[in-house]
Amino acid sequence: MKANRVLTVAERVLRQLAHDRRVLVYMLLIPGVAMILFGYSFSGDITGIRTAFIDEDNTDLTASILENLEKDDAFRVTVLPPGEDPEQLLLKGGYQAVIRIPDKFTSLYYAHFAMGVATTAQGTIDLCVDESDPQIASTVAMGLADAIMDLGEGGPVNIETRELYGVEVRFIDSFAPAIMGLVVSLVSTVLTVLSIVREKVDGTFSRVWVSPVRRSEFILGYVVAFGLIALVQSIVVLSIGKLVFDIVINGSIVWAFVSVILFAVGSVGLGTLLSALARTESQAIVSFPLVVLPSVLLSGMMWPIQAIPAVLRPLSYIVPLTYSNRLLRAVMVKGLAPWEEPVGLAGVLVFVVLTIVLASLVLRQSAQEAG
Amino acid sequence: MADAAFEGRTLVKVFGELRAVGGITVAVQRGEIYGLVGPSGAGKTTLIRMLCGLTTPTSGEARLLGHLMPKERRAVEDRFGYMPQERAVYRDLSVGENLLFFGRIYGMSRPAVARRTRELLTLMRLADRAKQLSAHLSGGEKQRLSLACTLIHEPDALLLDEPTIGLDPALRLEFWDHFRTLAATGRTLLVSTHYVHEAERCGRVGLVQRGRLAAEGAPPDLKAWASTASGGPVSDMEDVFLILCRSEGGLR
Numbered sequence A: 001m002k003a004n005r006v007l008t009v010a011e012r013v014l015r016q017l018a019h020d021r022r023v024l025v026y027m028l029l030i031p032g033v034a035m036i037l038f039g040y041s042f043s044g045d046i047t048g049i050r051t052a053f054i055d056e057d058n059t060d061l062t063a064s065i066l067e068n069l070e071k072d073d074a075f076r077v078t079v080l081p082p083g084e085d086p087e088q089l090l091l092k093g094g095y096q097a098v099i100r101i102p103d104k105f106t107s108l109y110y111a112h113f114a115m116g117v118a119t120t121a122q123g124t125i126d127l128c129v130d131e132s133d134p135q136i137a138s139t140v141a142m143g144l145a146d147a148i149m150d151l152g153e154g155g156p157v158n159i160e161t162r163e164l165y166g167v168e169v170r171f172i173d174s175f176a177p178a179i180m181g182l183v184v185s186l187v188s189t190v191l192t193v194l195s196i197v198r199e200k201v202d203g204t205f206s207r208v209w210v211s212p213v214r215r216s217e218f219i220l221g222y223v224v225a226f227g228l229i230a231l232v233q234s235i236v237v238l239s240i241g242k243l244v245f246d247i248v249i250n251g252s253i254v255w256a257f258v259s260v261i262l263f264a265v266g267s268v269g270l271g272t273l274l275s276a277l278a279r280t281e282s283q284a285i286v287s288f289p290l291v292v293l294p295s296v297l298l299s300g301m302m303w304p305i306q307a308i309p310a311v312l313r314p315l316s317y318i319v320p321l322t323y324s325n326r327l328l329r330a331v332m333v334k335g336l337a338p339w340e341e342p343v344g345l346a347g348v349l350v351f352v353v354l355t356i357v358l359a360s361l362v363l364r365q366s367a368q369e370a371g
Numbered sequence B: 001m002a003d004a005a006f007e008g009r010t011l012v013k014v015f016g017e018l019r020a021v022g023g024i025t026v027a028v029q030r031g032e033i034y035g036l037v038g039p040s041g042a043g044k045t046t047l048i049r050m051l052c053g054l055t056t057p058t059s060g061e062a063r064l065l066g067h068l069m070p071k072e073r074r075a076v077e078d079r080f081g082y083m084p085q086e087r088a089v090y091r092d093l094s095v096g097e098n099l100l101f102f103g104r105i106y107g108m109s110r111p112a113v114a115r116r117t118r119e120l121l122t123l124m125r126l127a128d129r130a131k132q133l134s135a136h137l138s139g140g141e142k143q144r145l146s147l148a149c150t151l152i153h154e155p156d157a158l159l160l161d162e163p164t165i166g167l168d169p170a171l172r173l174e175f176w177d178h179f180r181t182l183a184a185t186g187r188t189l190l191v192s193t194h195y196v197h198e199a200e201r202c203g204r205v206g207l208v209q210r211g212r213l214a215a216e217g218a219p220p221d222l223k224a225w226a227s228t229a230s231g232g233p234v235s236d237m238e239d240v241f242l243i244l245c246r247s248e249g250g251l252r
């Protein structure tokens, strides 16, 4: 193994990319666009739930409940006169939630304080909600609870919240690491496949094969080139995350980069493997959804793995991005060192070793086929 | 034949049902220019690829500079050059970058590559093209760059698969002059070609047909053989080739 030859291959890969301005632009654009698109469309906050508010009590207290609800982006509140039937409003009126505050609510609420916890007398709010979308239903329930809590009177409901790993981890904070892993792995895999398939088609692979370059040097050359690219892309993702979404990074940036580069190495291996299955560039291109879809859907990137049906869940555990997500989230969100997330780290390491070893084996095959 | 640069012993290569090479025995001495001619699909490329270790023979033995291919190819890896039939250059690299890459992987220093690049680009009439993207070269220009990439590390033994295809006659002549110069400095060349009269310029010619070496010899000897076979005078290699094709092989 000669470092010189590894660097020569890496330099060549980078020069090839540098000549293709469009690819270069895409490589920088994709992380940015992905971060912004996913960031906004999956920011995790549901907004604008069509909500009817019927106030039959009409006191200062109920007015401030309404005020609190209106302040919450989750609700788009329409105030309706008393007497409307909540269920009908929900079924026919196009509302997703109907909140009705019955007559005497305020007096019962204060009576509760006067008599202490021993009483059963307690203000009740009538909530009708469209259960067909559980996410909306739970958002409404939580939003309403918030609105009442915010009254500052310390209502009958006592919700104790424990916040781990930072003051407030929003969806986007744990999403940035996933985007980083996804973009870096996709770009490394796709460009490696295309580059090697093109070498086979054009016959340059035969030249390299008869030269002193070893298979391991060839793969390492790609690894070095795409490791550098991964670093640049991670910086783009993090910068946009920071500037546009003000993401919180609790952990060490250095460990984050080390982890994402490690993942890029495995992705180069995967790309080399896939290149053996494709004889032409179009065959390679049509195979890409097979890599993208499982990564996006099953890796726990958009929803937790626990939300994936049990039949599909084993698949989640063979999707490499699952482990990269665990590792990068541990490092970036929880502020742990990589080895403090052993499952994620081991998963990524197995991915790296497995793909690189197999890649080296299939390259021999590719040389025999080429030309 | 200890001195042979290329040597095949009853080389056979079978692809599925197809016997692409069906038992070729051939030896090319050092300093020789050996031409491979034969119809398309005869097995020339397959033979060359076996000799440089790119294709493992189904049976038989391929040796390059005395070493068994592909098993011992590491022993000779920097002493031979292979020019594939397709114009194997990186389309998305410039002319100069292609030469830089192929020079560097053979361990040449950057200044050595730069010096050699100037030499070769002048020889190939590409001196003003060093910065041009290879994708934008004409077919013949790509072909010249491809040959330059093969020659960059000054190999002792050269396997050139149709190096002159797509070149104009004047340039083809220059190529052959250069091949002669190379041979005169002790280098060995195995050259396949479709231009049969180019074979006149080879020391020896092998006529490949249907995976077999149908005839082999110096051009004058082949002409003599062909005129006996056809019963009339034969003046150039083109006729030899046609007579051979008509006689369906089996002349050896």
Ligand SMILES: Nc1ncnc2c1ncn2[C@@H]1O[C@H](COP(=O)(O)OP(=O)(O)OP(=O)(O)O)[C@@H](O)[C@H]1O
Residues within 6 Å of the ligand: A369, A371, B015, B018, B020, B038, B039, B040, B041, B042, B043, B044, B045, B046, B047, B085
């Ligand atoms: N990898 C392969 N798989 C299957 N068949 C192959 C393979 N390579 C070559 N062949 C077949 O082997 C035969 C000989 O091919 P080869 O390329 O050696 O011919 P050639 O003499 O170089 O032809 P040409 O002058 O057209 O270049 C052809 O029929 C070809 O289709």
Ligand SMILES: [Mg+2]
Residues within 6 Å of the ligand: B044, B045, B046, B085, B161
């Ligand atoms: Mg051929």
